[in-house]
Amino acid sequence: GESVGLHLPTLSVQEGDNSIINCAYSNSASDYFIWYKQESGKGPQFIIDIRSNMDKRQGQRVTVLLNKTVKHLSLQIAATQPGDSAVYFCAENTDDYKLSFGAGTTVTVRA
Amino acid sequence: DAGVIQSPRHEVTEMGQEVTLRCKPISGHNSLFWYRQTMMRGLELLIYFNNNVPIDDSGMPEDRFSAKMPNASFSTLKIQPSEPRDSAVYFCASSTGHVDEQYFGPGTRLTVT
Numbered sequence: 001g002e003s004v005g006l007h008l009p010t011l012s013v014q015e016g017d018n019s020i021i022n023c024a025y026s027n028s029a030s031d032y033f034i035w036y037k038q039e040s041g042k043g044p045q046f047i048i049d050i051r052s053n054m055d056k057r058q059g060q061r062v063t064v065l066l067n068k069t070v071k072h073l074s075l076q077i078a079a080t081q082p083g084d085s086a087v088y089f090c091a092e093n094t095d096d097y098k099l100s101f102g103a104g105t106t107v108t109v110r111a
Numbered sequence: 112d113a114g115v116i117q118s119p120r121h122e123v124t125e126m127g128q129e130v131t132l133r134c135k136p137i138s139g140h141n142s143l144f145w146y147r148q149t150m151m152r153g154l155e156l157l158i159y160f161n162n163n164v165p166i167d168d169s170g171m172p173e174d175r176f177s178a179k180m181p182n183a184s185f186s187t188l189k190i191q192p193s194e195p196r197d198s199a200v201y202f203c204a205s206s207t208g209h210v211d212e213q214y215f216g217p218g219t220r221l222t223v224t
Contacts, residue, residue, distance in 0.1 A: 032210055034212065036215075041217075042217055042218070043115075043202050043204070043215030043216050043217050043218050044154070044202070044215045045215070046212045046213070046214070049212065089154065093210045096210065097142065097159055097161070097166070097167070097210050098156060098159070098167075098210075099156070099210065099213065101153055101154040102153075103153050104153065
């Protein structure tokens, strides 16, 4: 399944399929980006980050892609599992210490 | 490590009452952040402390909001007087540096009636 975070804030994906969550960021000067996962009743949890001198970074079952030309960030989750159901936020570093968070995309995994 | 600890987890109060939210950051972290999360506005930074000193409080909505960090292991966010529009989930986060990975606490869900 695939979503554009700002325009389609929900994503329903079949268990076992790959998920793609998209995010458009606003500040061309941002040089650091983070994806967070927030489960119901919990605080956001770090998933993966990427700096602007990279265009791809891989973690365990997750990959972040950065396209600075169009100011676009995506999170790919391989073999989506029920435990991946959560709200996913992208965040951009807009200042020395500030993170600006996107609206979030709700991912629901269908069994 | 227990992670960032927040208390209380839930707070229900009446309009006009004082509310105090508490946070214990991860030991060794020198940066602390208070955020507010609502459906309408998402996750907003309220205030940022570095080495116990408030660096940026531009996100604090009004004078009714105040935050302190008397030592490296404790911070409070106070709302006095509280209003219904303050209802939200308030998160505390800490990190080892300025923009390094921030570890969030479980949040305090505040309801002002």
